Amino acid sequence: MPYTPPQPLRRLTVLGAGSWGTALASVLGRNGHDVRLWARRPALAERITATSRNDDYLADVDLPGGLIATSDLNAALTGTEAVLMVTPSATLRAMCQAIKPHLPEAVPIALACKGVERRSGYLLSEVVSEELPGHPVGAVSGPTFARETALDHPTAATVAFPFSYRDRLAPEKSPAARLALSLSGGGFRPYVSDDLVGVEVGGAVKNVIAIACGMMSGAGFAENTRAALITRGIDEMKLLAQALGGKRETVTGLSGAGDLTLTCSSTTSRNMSLGYQLGQGTPRPSCFEGRPVVVEGEVNAVSVTDLAHRIGVPMPICETVNAVLHKGADLQEAFNALWTRPIEAEPYALDLSLAHPSPDLPLQFGVN
Numbered sequence: 043m044p045y046t047p048p049q050p051l052r053r054l055t056v057l058g059a060g061s062w063g064t065a066l067a068s069v070l071g072r073n074g075h076d077v078r079l080w081a082r083r084p085a086l087a088e089r090i091t092a093t094s095r096n097d098d099y100l101a102d103v104d105l106p107g108g109l110i111a112t113s114d115l116n117a118a119l120t121g122t123e124a125v126l127m128v129t130p131s132a133t134l135r136a137m138c139q140a141i142k143p144h145l146p147e148a149v150p151i152a153l154a155c156k157g158v159e160r161r162s163g164y165l166l167s168e169v170v171s172e173e174l175p176g177h178p179v180g181a182v183s184g185p186t187f188a189r190e191t192a193l194d195h196p197t198a199a200t201v202a203f204p205f206s207y208r209d210r211l212a213p214e215k216s217p218a219a220r221l222a223l224s225l226s227g228g229g230f231r232p233y234v235s236d237d238l239v240g241v242e243v244g245g246a247v248k249n250v251i252a253i254a255c256g257m258m259s260g261a262g263f264a265e266n267t268r269a270a271l272i273t274r275g276i277d278e279m280k281l282l283a284q285a286l287g288g289k290r291e292t293v294t295g296l297s298g299a300g301d302l303t304l305t306c307s308s309t310t311s312r313n314m315s316l317g318y319q320l321g322q323g324t325p326r327p328s329c330f331e332g333r334p335v336v337v338e339g340e341v342n343a344v345s346v347t348d349l350a351h352r353i354g355v356p357m358p359i360c361e362t363v364n365a366v367l368h369k370g371a372d373l374q375e376a377f378n379a380l381w382t383r384p385i386e387a388e389p390y391a392l393d394l395s396l397a398h399p400s401p402d403l404p405l406q407f408g409v410n
């Protein structure tokens with residue numbers, strides 16, 4: 043059989059007209075695709091369509107002309123060839139249930155939200171597969187601030203779908219390849235991966251680590267501390283990815299180390315910013331001047347640490363963030379306890395025999 047190259051998707055749906063959904067719809071619109079952007083508020087959908095601006099979320103960004111927003115799920119999904127889910131992780135299950143009656147058969151679904159479901163401990167792809175069986179499920183994830191992406195600054199991200207035998211039989215139908223081709227253009231450069239678990243774990247954990255970095259910076263610690271948290275955060279990601287069946291090396295890519303570096307580098311990140319404000323002593327209700335802001339690491343501090351406990355993965359930084367955010371722990375005392383833990387091997391490994399720097403040394407040693 044002659045090789046048929048994969049083609050971009052013609053029509054795509056982006057669910058969620060917040061900052062990231064609008065940025066992704068802009069990338070697809072600029073690349074010439076027929077994209078429908080679903081906003082839950084009809085008034086916002088009308089304004090986006092009429093003005094090519096999203097004044098609620100990306101006020102200073104010109105969106106591609108002809109970008110159609112709608113609050114009607116049926117209109118957004120009819121005839122679509124792929125769906126990007128871009129509402130907060132906690133809304134994902136309800137969104138899946140809402141779109142089910144309108145979803146064309148077998149269309150691929152890509153997650154652009156980041157997290158672990160709190161109640162079940164499932165990765166978000168598992169939530170989608172449970173609610174919407176029969177659809178290939180993947181993710182788009184990487185170091186991608188929405189505003190920069192919408193302004194077409196050079197940005198790279200990973201498009202991950204599990205590799206199936208069908209991809210080998212018919213590579214032209216591969217959802218990862220077709221979605222990556224659709225996103226590719228202008229400043230947006232996608233890479234493809236078959237390690238969905240590794241990609242999802244990176245996205246879920248990096249937000250919690252960014253809160254830790256923000257807390258430490260806000261409390262007056264310096265750059266050495268932040269670099270240590272980033273690096274040890276990568277180790278926590280690796281352990282969780284491996285324990286859930288993903289690959290450790292995926293965590294060194296865009297969706298892991300890449301996104302962690304971005305998110306832990308400035309208070310442009312909402313997660314880093316929340317940590318910073320708390321580190322400075324601002325009470326939680328007064329952070330962001332009291333505005334409701336999506337901070338995925340806040341809810342995911344609970345879901346990630348719960349999941350880690352349940353499967354026996356040590357994640358001490360995430361644990362510390364969770365204790366400060368949700369268990370009333372004192373920030374300084376909690377970080378002191380983190381810092382004075384018994385000495386461990388680097389990298390920590392789930393297979394304890396691999397973690398031993400020497401057969402004569404125990405896995406952990408020291409005071410405390």
Ligand SMILES: NC(=O)C1=CN([C@@H]2O[C@H](COP(=O)(O)OP(=O)(O)OC[C@H]3O[C@@H](n4cnc5c(N)ncnc54)[C@H](OP(=O)(O)O)[C@@H]3O)[C@@H](O)[C@H]2O)C=CC1
Nearest residue numbers: 058059060061062063128129133155156186187188336338
């Ligand atoms: N912003 C970024 O730079 C990036 C964000 N992400 C991820 O994308 C996801 C969405 O974040 P982001 O776009 O930034 O968030 P925003 O705060 O910018 O937008 C949130 C969006 O979700 C909608 N929404 C809120 N609650 C519900 C609900 N119960 N049901 C349906 N829709 C709801 C909001 O609608 P309404 O306006 O009506 O409230 C809005 O469209 C998060 O998981 C985030 O981690 C990933 C990469 C980059």
Ligand SMILES: O=C(CO)COP(=O)(O)O
Nearest residue numbers: 184185186187311312313
């Ligand atoms: O995920 C993001 C960048 O990749 C956005 O990070 P924040 O949600 O912390 O702003």
